[in-house]
Amino acid sequence: MLRRGGTIGILGGGQLGRMMAMSAVQLGYRCIGYAPEGDNVAAGVCEDFFTNRWDDTAALAAFAAKCDVVTWEFENVPVTTAQAIPADRIFPHPRALETAQDRLNEKRFAEGLGGKPAAYAKVDxxxxxxxxxxxxxxxxxxxxxxxxxxxxxxWRIGSGRDADALRLPDDPLIYEGFVEFDAEFSVILVRGQDGEIRFWDSPRNMHEDGILAASLLPAGKAVEGQVQEARRLAGEVADALKYVGVLTCEFFATHEGPIFNEMAPRVHNSGHWTIEGAATSQFENHIRAVAGLPLGDTATTAAGVEMRNILGEEIEGAHAFLADADTHLHDYGKREVRDGRKMGHFTRLTRA
Incomplete structure (x- = not known):
């Protein structure tokens, strides 16, 4: 168990790291961040922040020497960077990054545990x-x-003609068949160092132009009837990886049952509602897990919850949301405003 006043290192400087650090400070810990140069909004909450390349071995060693434990806030941290941290001090284990960073390996991993992804094919x-x-x-x-x-x-492929005309990028690719679904939802869990797993209620997720627009609870019958089967797979994923921290698996609710879409080995946008809408937020429980503390209650504490992302210039008028006393605003403090960029979110609660 990490002592009071201990130091938690966070790889990544975005809003997830910012909210993670806020929870860590509340629990009596210090935070140090590490990320390449950029709009690192987590730095405002961290006691210290390393602005260095992911492959800067000297800087990584200096960072690790200051930290009692290390975690990450987004899944594109290079595996080699995570592996530079002593294995007994980084949670989750870097094997989770290795699995999630390649969509082909991720789908094969889920299939091996009995999950059903959309039909797919490797494209080279x-x-x-x-x-x-x-x-x-x-x-x-x-x-x-x-x-x-x-x-x-x-890239959406509408026909064989689209496939013929597309100029492929010089990257490994995967083609996924279209899934007819009734709803999209996520299973968000936290797994402690002792193997205990707790789940939050699954929200229904609404996407616009490939970006999460909203997460809603209650999620509705289409989702609620498939949550238990989806939880089984998500729990097996966490156990197979010997995972520590918050893990998110995204699913499509279909007439054939839950179809696995992808996993995110981190706290997740669709779990932001837990800050005000659950007994213990995803951020606090992630810190509890990596610090070796007992996990908190994940029960939903409101009759209904609506979380919506604030994109681009919408942030300029975001204070207007506060006219509703049951609405909570989170401004990430990002300097650069651009179309489609997640600048903040708000959560609106419906009381029982």
Missing amino acids: AASDLVGAVDRLGAPGILKTRRDGYDGKGQ
Whole structure:
């Protein structure tokens, strides 16, 4: 168990690290961040912050020497960076990054545990894409196997003609067949160092242009009838990885049951509602887990919860949301405002 006043290192400087650090400070810990140069909004909450390249071995060693434990706030931290931290001081283990950073490996991993992903095919050349469309049909989605998020690195393929005309990027790719679904939802869990797992209620997620727009509770019958099966898979993923911290698995609710979409080995946008809407937030429970503390209650504490992202210039008028006494605003403090960028979120509670 990490002593009071101990230091938690966070790899990454975005809003997830910022909210994680806020929870750590509340529990009596110090935080130090590490990320390359950029709009590192977590730095305002951390006691110290290293602004260095991911491959700067000397800086990483100096950072690690100052930390009692280390975690990360987004899944694109290079595996080699995470592996530079002593294995007994980084949570989750870097094997979670290795699994999640490649969409092909991720889907095969889920299948090995009994999960059912969308039909998929590996694409390394234009001929592979044409063959994948022939086998799996269209429409479908072509994705980079690595690094894509919030709709980036994705191309909708409406027909074989689209596949023929597309100039492929020079990256490993995967083609996914179209899934007819009733709803999208996420399973968010926390696993402690002793193997205990607790789940939050699963929200229904609404996306616009590939970006999460809202997470809603109650999630509705289409989701609620499939949560238990999805939780089984998510729990097996966490156990197989010997995971410590918050883990998110995203699913489609379909007439065939839950279809696995992807996993995020970190706190997640669709779990932001837990700050005001649950007994213990995802951020606090992540810190509890990596520090070796008992896990907190994950029960939902409101009759209804609505979390919405604030994108781009919407942040300029965000204080207007506070006219509703049951609405809570989170401004991430980002300097650069651009279309589609997550600048903050608000959570609106419905009282019982």
